[in-house]
Amino acid sequence: MRRMTARPANAHQARLLQLLRDGGPNSRAQLGDQVDLSRSKLAVEVDRLLETELVVADGLAASRGGRRSHNIRLNPELRFLGVDIGATSVDVAVTNAELEILGHINQPMDVREGPVAVFEQVLAMAAKLRASGLAEGFDGAGIGVPGPVRFPEGVPVAPPIMPGWDGFPVREALSQELGCPVMVDNDVNLMALGEQxxxxxxxxxDFLVVKIGTGIGCGIVVGGEVYRGTTGSAGDIGHIQAVPEGRPCACGNRGCLEAHFSGAALARDATEAAQQGLSAELASRLEANGGLSAADVAAAAAAGDATALDLIREGGRSTGQVIAGLVSFFNPGLVVIGGGVTGLGHNLLAAIRTQVYRQSLPLATGNLPIVLGELGPTAGVIGAARLISDHLFSPA
Amino acid sequence: MRRMTARPANAHQARLLQLLRDGGPNSRAQLGDQVDLSRSKLAVEVDRLLETELVVADGLAASRGGRRSHNIRLNPELRFLGVDIGATSVDVAVTNAELEILGHINQPMDVREGPVAVFEQVLAMAAKLRASGLAEGFDGAGIGVPGPVRFPEGVPVAPPIMPGWDGFPVREALSQELGCPVMVDNDVNLMALGEQxxxxxxxxxDFLVVKIGTGIGCGIVVGGEVYRGTTGSAGDIGHIQAVPEGRPCACGNRGCLEAHFSGAALARDATEAAQQGLSAELASRLEANGGLSAADVAAAAAAGDATALDLIREGGRSTGQVIAGLVSFFNPGLVVIGGGVTGLGHNLLAAIRTQVYRQSLPLATGNLPIVLGELGPTAGVIGAARLISDHLFSPA
DNA sequence: ACTTCTTTGTCCACTCAGTGGAGAAAGTTC
DNA sequence: GAACTTTCTCCACTGAGTGGACAAAGAAGT
Known part of the structure; x- marks a missing residue:
């Protein structure tokens, strides 16, 4: 199939594409109910979209007591590529235009090997998905990277955990390789888009998404739009002070949240505890695996290990301490906790909630849900697909 | 003069009004350069605005090498009332449609006396300004109150320092009394609008305004728009923990920023220091005035008193500690420090800057100015006028 | 004084987006 | 088969907006 290149010609068409993406197939009449346009005008715009082949009319819907309607839907052959680059692994997924995941691969990886090596791997994963018959090509791709991004240009800036990525033209390079439009964003922002x-x-x-993985970051959504800050580093909460005069952090300060809680910090603390003989459970896992991860701590806690539980509680307390401040400041309508360590589940959530509800003002917390993300590891790739579709489904 | 009741009929007219407000008088040609409309269409809209008497054409400008242009300006008889209610004083000002202050009164007051008493005083002040010939009536009024506000309804909610104000229909009541449209907002948000x-x-x-007065609060501007949060309490940073296990706070927690630094806290700490004999300078002022205020501490510091300077530095450190977290999170393009204690001036600013630059990430602080507000006590009333003018100069 | 050039403002015919109503098409229900 | 619904199409009409021609008013050069 030849790839789509058309873009909506005006705001009406963009709106219609987004409705079809978010609400699935619809009749002209149903669309008319949602867009505040006369049926005549709507029919004209739908016809134009049909001409571009961005949408297709296939078959008739069941009657609802009168003439049967045509099913208008986004072209089912459209394909988006979603890429979520983490610190230690990559997710690559293929979606249709309704952002449903058709195929998903996760592989271990190390960002520190630099952009060239990583993109070689990503392209191989994309090729694998394509070869399995899910797509003949891509109409667009979204990429998330674990660090700040100069969004308009699609270029990472000064990424602390990603040496070699600073200034690498991710958007341009990938667009060339894939032959389709590409958008780049911070991984946490994409997670927020996915959960949205x-x-x-x-x-x-208005909500916050706190992603606790190898590091810790926060996605900020204001009025339904991701807020990225002046230099693209908004939400970089890993180095907010959580414990005064606390643990030294790689950034040079002490007591940073990330130094006290994150996938990496938890693994480190658990290993220390095991070595000091504080927990037989953890020690046996350390012996068995030759190392400890956040998943091990989760398993130990689930098995009733008090030390593991303490580590989780203490981490939740530090995280909650920081989140409490953000809640007072930002007054969100929802806080979502996600990322790799969500395996720690409700023990972590309970600790965070306790701290936030205790420290923030009643007006800000009174009706504030603090919940785990729903999408797990797919949040990032769905967000990535959403990012590029938002771009393509807006007027050229 | 009869009061204006017209509103712009469409977005073009609204845009024109805002251009005239922010840029002063302009010719049709100059306006045309700024609005991306054909000269014909622009002329039509300007003529319609002239009909409503929201704008007037008076006189001809000097020639710039060709036919002289007509001066189009906002009706010079339009009057806005700006009211800024603080914890211990009120500011009331009259502006023209270009938001220039024509008259300004400040009086001491106590919010705790409740809305009825306060508004009696405010209305008397407004009457005084009117009587002095500055206005025959008001075309709109903006009001700031020192606590969270449910913005769409113009009603304060759960204001901790304003017992008796909860749910009081400020907007409706004042609109009735003044006979003009009224908008209500948090005082800090208005200060942000004013500085903007x-x-x-x-x-x-994207910027933050930290107002340090009797209490401490923060105005948040995202994409040029004030962000108010889900329940209107965004920016309520006074009870973020600045010092773990620090001073007990009225809110029930310990170490809140407001318990460690604010006009009230500074006065309290200075009094303690004077009573403990730590500073002869402060003690003599305490004796002379029967009490100490932030202004006394400022004066003592200016006179070289080490204790006063220490109090300011320590307060700046606490404030900087909290701001550092906000900067990491929000990545603003500017931080403005304002409010009553700006009399502490550069001693305070230096302490805040040191702490922020030390604690926040380079990418967020690299190009981040932290400055004192420019408008001093007029920021609030200008912001109030701006608030109502934004409302009136937008399509009905 | 006269021509030429520039700037500002007005007028008018034309285009195109969008509306609303009439009515055709294709069903269901009694 | 008649009456009613729902969906979709067609078409005349309105009104926003454009762009070009032109008039008005002044500056600068000859």
């Missing part, structure tokens, strides 16, 4: 599109944040306009 | 309109934040889109 298909997860717990579907109905909220 | 006529102060240091004219060219920045």
């Amino acid at each position: 599109h298909a997860g717990v944040a579907r109905t909220v306009h | 309109h006529a102060g240091v934040a004219r060219t920045v889109h």
